[in-house]
Amino acid sequence: MIRAGMMDDIPHLTLVLGGARSGKSRHAEALIEALPAPWAYVATAQAYDDEMRARIAEHRARRSQDWLTIDAPLTLPEAIRAIPAGRPVLVDCLTLWLTNLMLAEHDIPAASRDLIEACERSTAPVVLVSNEVGLGIVPDNALARRFRDEAGRLHQNLAARAGSVIFMVAGLPMRVK
Amino acid sequence: MIRAGMMDDIPHLTLVLGGARSGKSRHAEALIEALPAPWAYVATAQAYDDEMRARIAEHRARRSQDWLTIDAPLTLPEAIRAIPAGRPVLVDCLTLWLTNLMLAEHDIPAASRDLIEACERSTAPVVLVSNEVGLGIVPDNALARRFRDEAGRLHQNLAARAGSVIFMVAGLPMRVK
């Protein structure tokens, strides 16, 4: 798997968007695993119930020993900055990070700017995974509407800076940028 | 409409995905009707209320007499296997089939594998229609979340085997694969 000179095969920042079970994580992992190991996996999930615990365990079981896993439910930019130099980074996923920030009443625009800065300063490629959540009927509750808005703004900000933006459909990547 | 040699114009398996009223059925019908008649239409809908009865009647009225319609709310793989050899097949739609399987507490992974096998053994092209349901806010109820996950997994499994995957937007096909 390890081949010299592949570091340039993906751009510095990649955003992988898609719906539930659209193969986002798997595609992002494949992008990173095409680069020389070891790799860093930054997990934003908090296992607050059995459903989530099962999902986290499933994702973790799929990854090889070449992955260093870092949990960062809130301090994502700090976690990216702390990764050893030259190690490609996968962040899975931004929607859970945003959920955690909103529940903890953090400043979302400030956190977004901090994330962008951390990604831009990374010495190795960064792949960010996030759920597209804005293509259904307007939700009844105000918190869900605010979440859609915040997620949409975050995606736009990141997509403007990313070298590659991918929209996953049924496990297949559509290149948007 | 009937032209010899058109059997090769579409791949053996096509998956047509899209949102509500995105023109999925109409596009799938056009794909099949470009092949020589007669054609088989496998309907998975169960008319359990007036809204559904109206929708089924509207779809049926649109189709010509060259279509043989088979109802298969649960036994979709068996229905595909029973279609006379050489007859192109349209299945409309997988999301309703999945709903029926879940309500009847069938084994979804086993049913999915059976469907894939039936499609691969078909002697004529198969076009499968399904709703993309995973691009909205995470639903409140656990059954809806499980449904999104099962639908996503089914779509990924089929898309990996399909020769063509189409994502419909406003009645227009976007080629994903």
Add this chain to the structure above:
Amino acid sequence: MIRAGMMDDIPHLTLVLGGARSGKSRHAEALIEALPAPWAYVATAQAYDDEMRARIAEHRARRSQDWLTIDAPLTLPEAIRAIPAGRPVLVDCLTLWLTNLMLAEHDIPAASRDLIEACERSTAPVVLVSNEVGLGIVPDNALARRFRDEAGRLHQNLAARAGSVIFMVAGLPMRVK
């Protein structure tokens, strides 16, 4: 910004679709602002609560003085017909217009035909913005389901006539047609 001969750079009718906060309005404004000013902005929003008032104010603040803003929550076709000849038109957005029509119990198919006719008769390019709302789980309530159906039909009718259909993802345009 004003350059002669750019009137032909976009087709007569453009449909910009996308999810919540996907950058639809911004992209549509950029399309129109590439044409010679002055431009007409037809707003269908009704400011019935603070959330909506804030959103309208934000959109309005972004637009320069070269925009003439016309409010048309219900009489959208009439508003388009009343725009001075040769002035490019942006309609933002069709989903709110449809909501207003449904709440006022207007005849949706008749209104849709009227809108199409008004767009076709316009002497300058028209760009229509609308939300894609059909890619989530089927909503529990019948009104929301009817809304998805009406929106999907309207988008299909317009997309069939449009010279350009764009699906926005994270602020980036994907060309569908």
